[in-house]
Amino acid sequence: MVQRLRVRYAKRGRLRFTSHRDISRAVERAVRRAEIPVAFSAGFSPHPKISYAGAAPTGVASEAEYLEIGVSRPCDPDQVRADLDASLPPGLDVLDIVEARSGSLADKLECSVWELRLPGADPVAAEQAVKEFEAADRVEVERLTKKGMRQFDARQAVRSVAVSVRADTTAGQEPGQPCVILRMVVRHETPAVRPDDVLMGLRLVAGFAPPSSPEVTRLAQGPLDATTGEPADPFDAERSGGDL
Amino acid sequence: MPVESLFSRLEPLLPKVQKPIQYVGGELNSTVKDWDEATVRWALMYPDAYEVGLPNQGVQILYEILNELPETMAERTYAVWPDLEALMRSEGVPQFTVDAHRPVRAFDVLGVSFSTELGYTNLLTALDLAGIPLEAVDRTDEDPIVLAGGHAAFNPEPIAAFLDAAVLGDGEQIAIAISEVVREWKAEGRPGGRDELLMRLASTGGVYVPKFYDVEYHPDGRIKRVVPNRSGVPSRVFKHTVMDLDEWPYPKKPLVPLAETVHERFSVEIFRGCTRGCRFCQAGMITRPVRERSITTIGDMVDAGLKESGFSEVGLLSLSSADHSEIGEIAKGLADRYEGTQTGLSLPSTRVDAFNIDLANEFSRNGRRSGLTFAPEGGSERMRKVINKMVTEEDLIRTVTTAYSQGWRQVKLYFMCGLPTEEDIDVLAIADLAKKVIKAGREATGSRDIRCTVSIGGFVPKPHTPFQWAAQCDHETVDRRLRELRDALRGDKEYGRAIGYRYHDGKPSIVEGLLSRGDRRVASVIRAVWEDGGRFDGWSEHFSYERWMTAAERALSGELVDVEWYTTREREEHEVLPWDHLDAGLDREWLWQDWQDAVNDVEVEDCRWTPCYDCGGCPTMGTEIQIGPTGKKLLPLTVV
Incomplete structure (x- = not known):
């Protein structure tokens, strides 16, 4: 090689x-x-x-x-x-x-930005649920893994969650309807906290349950920039001609 | 009239099902044509899960050939798993093609390829989801022609009620011919509706239309005769045989799925047909004569197929691949050509007597030397004479010993249980054989680090074979012999731990036997099983023997026949068999003589290398054996 x-x-x-x-x-x-x-x-x-x-x-x-x-x-x-x-x-x-x-690519991928489209969800309820989630120290959720049902905290890994509303383009939904969008920055930890775990957390803390399954997109990954709270470009070192 | 894609309605269901990728299409080399660009539209179905159906050669070949025709299009559809079926029913999403997600009912022809009878219930699911009436007599001009092909179509009688038509044999030329008949009929403004279209197809003599034939029965339940019920319909329907495989070098552009499938390689048929004459083997009987593809065409197809697909393994397919007259040159040529490119070669279906170690070395040169598989099929010498699988114990031991000493560590041996005239001792002989294999292997290698796996399943008598008259062994006997064999293998202190044992129990074979040699009365059993939830009968986790038996008892209660009558009953020489009017080219008297020879342990040689035994295949079909050698060699390619 x-x-x-x-x-x-x-x-x-x-x-x-x-x-x-x-x-x-x-x-x-x-x-x-x-x-x-x-x-x-x-x-x-x-x-x-x-x-x-x-x-x-x-x-x-x-x-x-x-x-x-x-x-x-x-x-x-x-x-x-x-x-x-x-x-x-x-x-x-x-x-x-x-x-x-x-250095290692995997080491640079410290966090992800996820976008969740929640067609048919109530924006006010979403705002409220996010507030309660962010106010909590820990939110224990369960997920079925290969090793059986596993319980873990879904709160600590979440750096931020923002709620917005946009016209819907989600599969199976009427076009043009307003749609709640969650944008969250989540750190990669073990066990991994996935977008649906956060959604589960919103349900547990505030009873927030969107009527249909969310459409999820990862928008970015990279090292967590402490000042912006967002991932930086993991190719920064390569682009600046950095050392080996 | 454009037909809309169902994808936007399917998509919201996909996050809720297992392996959703299998339903989205978009495979490399798949084709989506404009609906209005074609006048003849085929939906091709393999009636099993996508992971099994996608690699199927028959479907891939026809898909490519039909899409090459200017006025014809073909899309594919597969059986959906029960999780998606339930969602499709609740959301009203019909059976769709994976290419452009068009509704199956909108097509002109639904062509279904049956490699095995265990796909019959999946046909009913697809028809029902598509909104096509299950029974052919209830269909209208708005429904496609439901057409069966594949090996099981050589006796389509159990599903005759659900089919408009069936085709026997090689599909390449007849699929084009059918397209032409459909195109003309549509161009004329569909005169006479679907009945006239079916009549036009039937009158060619190459398409079987079950509803144009009546079955009459004797008072005791046996078939009296099967006769056309209108003029212009031939009394016999013949199989199709492609004679020059070099003229049909398909698939040229293999479909490369995103989902994981059962065969992750580029497969090339190196010949069709087999005249070894194994009496249990339906494929070897109905695909006669042997027609080799030439070494140069094989080489060109492998080269193009690998470039088109990016696959890293090549499979050289046939019923007995080491029998190609130039297999040594092919193996060496390909191994030379792909040296250093991490391209593996595999040779399924290898006979013990045709195998030689030079060949095996060529095949493993660029890849792994993992395991070798042989199929002696019968445990005792007598049993192998009955089935005409002429492999001697010496052959087997010698071959396997050489393999072990050349570095192979694992050998798999395939057998069948419940063969005609079989006794307990014949099955127990498998244990002796396996022990001798290990003993010889240890002596040859000086190592105890060698293994042998015995794999065994129940024998099912098949139509168009010498065993079509035979009584199928009951599942109690099969299961008892399988247990005794297991005990004989496991109980052996010296060799038991070096021998693995895998078996299929006898019950599914009885259902397969019912469907293989059944007649039109079996349709009500299939329908009852399906209505009771029967799906994916080829999968042990879905198959239910009890469901089949309960349904059969209920559905056949008014008949003179039952499951035993279809399976464990031996037939008389002159009994009319449900498939007698469907001609695979085999002479009935020859088959009967071969059946008598079987019972008397008389073997028959391969007609490739010895005189003709008058099976009837060539003169009936106007065909002849096509084998090399051509004397040509594969030229090296420039490999980057």
């Missing part, structure tokens, strides 16, 4: 129903079709050196997914960006590629 390429890509529209396993198969095949000289692990059963950082859950769209490809000969990132994007199915779209120059 002579070079590592860091890729930001989007998962859009109906492709939001892909799982992280679906995406890894699609990426491996796209890399082969695009004839990108991916490096392989050594050993009995060689695997392409592609690593994925914190994939969004199945059903959640994203404008900020990240992966890293190790290649066996130097490549022009712009060329790889064009080739890989052309080779991936529409809806898996390459947004940015840089050559890795700094």
Whole structure:
């Protein structure tokens, strides 16, 4: 492996129903079709050196997914960006590629910005629920995991939640109807707090229950900027020509 | 009249179901045509879950061929899982295609490919969700022609009531011919409605329209005869055979799904047909004669298919892949060509006697050396003579020993239980064979780190085979023999721990037997099972033997026949069988003679390398064996 390429890509529209396993198969095949000289692990059963950082859950769209490809000969990132994007199915779209120059990609992805569209929800009730949620120290929620039902705090990881109302474009809803939108910045912790866990928390603290399932999109990921309370660009170091 | 996409109504349901990606379409190399651009519109269905149906070669081939025709379009639809079915019913969303999410009922033809009879209940779900009447007689000009193909269509009688038509054999040419008949009929303004369209199809002799045939019965319940009930309908319907596979190099652009499926590779058929003459094997009987694809076409297809798909594995498909006359050159050529590119080759369906270690080495050169699978099918030498699977114990031991000494650690052996004339001792012989395999392997390698897995399932007699007259073994006997075999394997101190054991119990085989050799009276059983919630019968977690038996008792209560009559009853030579009017090219007297030979342990050679045994396949269909060698070699490609 002579070079590592860091890729930001989007998962859009109906492709939001892909799982992280679906995406890894699609990426491996796209890399082969695009004839990108991916490096392989050594050993009995060689695997392409592609690593994925914190994939969004199945059903959640994203404008900020990240992966890293190790290649066996130097490549022009712009060329790889064009080739890989052309080779991936529409809806898996390459947004940015840089050559890795700094520490682990996963370590830089400290938090996410999530947008939840809640068609049919009451904006006043949403505001009130968010207030009560933010006022709490801990909000214990439950989620069914592979290891069974698990209880954890959904409050501490949430940096901020903002409520707004916009015209609806959500699947299955009347177009033009006002729709409640939650925009939240959530730190990546263990166990991971996902947008639906926060929604569960809103229900537990204030009885807030939207009438239909939310449409969720991850808007950004990156290191948490303490002054803005928002994620910075995880490619900052690469762009400023920073050290290794 | 444009047909709207159902996707906006389906989309809100998807977050609530398992693996929603299987319903969204958008596969690489899939095709969406404008509705109005085509005059003949096919919905192609594989009646099982997407993960099983998507890789199906038959559907992929027809999908591509039909979409290449200028005035024709084809989209695909699969069985939806019960979670989505419930939501579709409550929200009123009809059965849809995955390509453009169009309603299935809006198409001209719904073509359904049945690899197995266990998809019959899923056909009913799809029809019902589509809003198409279940019974063909209730359909109107607003409904598509429901057309069955695939191996199970060689006896479509149990689902005849639900079908408008069935086609036997290779689909490439007949699908185009049917499209042309539909196109002309529509261009003429649909004269005579769907009845005339069906009549036009039936009169070609290549499409079976069940409702144009009446079945008469003897007072004891046996079939007296099956006769056309109107003039212009042929008394026999023939299968279709594509003779030159090099002229039909499909799939050219394999569908690459986003969802995980059962076969994640690019598959190329290297030949069709098999004349080994295994008597239990319906595929080997109904796909005669052998037609090889040439080494150069195979090489071109692999090259193009890998480039189009990005798959990292190639499967060379056929009924017995090591039997291709140039398999050695193909394996070496492909292994050379893809050296260093992390491209794996796999060769499903390998006979013990055709296997050689050089071949296996070529196939594992660029990939893993994990396991080898062989199918002796019968445990004792006598049993293998009965089924005409001419593999000797020496062959097997020698082959397996070589494999172990060349570095393979795991060998899988496939068998069947409940074969005609079988006794307990024949099944217990499997244990002896497995122990000898391990013993020989340990001696050859000097290592105890080798394993062998015995995999065994119940035998089901199939139409158009010499065993079509045979009594199916009852499930109690099958299950008892399977238990005894398990005890014989596990109880062995020296070898037991090196031998794995996998089995399928006997009950599902009885249902498969009922559907395989059933007649039109079985339709009411299928319908009753479906109405009782029967779905996905090929999946053990969904299959219910009790449901089938209860439904059969109820549905057949007014008849002279029952499940035993269809399954465990041996037939007389001259009994009219439900599929006798459907011609797979096999001479009935030859089949009967072969059945008699089976009972007397007499073997028959392969007609590729020995004189013709007059099975009837070639003269009836005007076909002949097409095999190499061509003497050509694969040229290296420039690999970056």
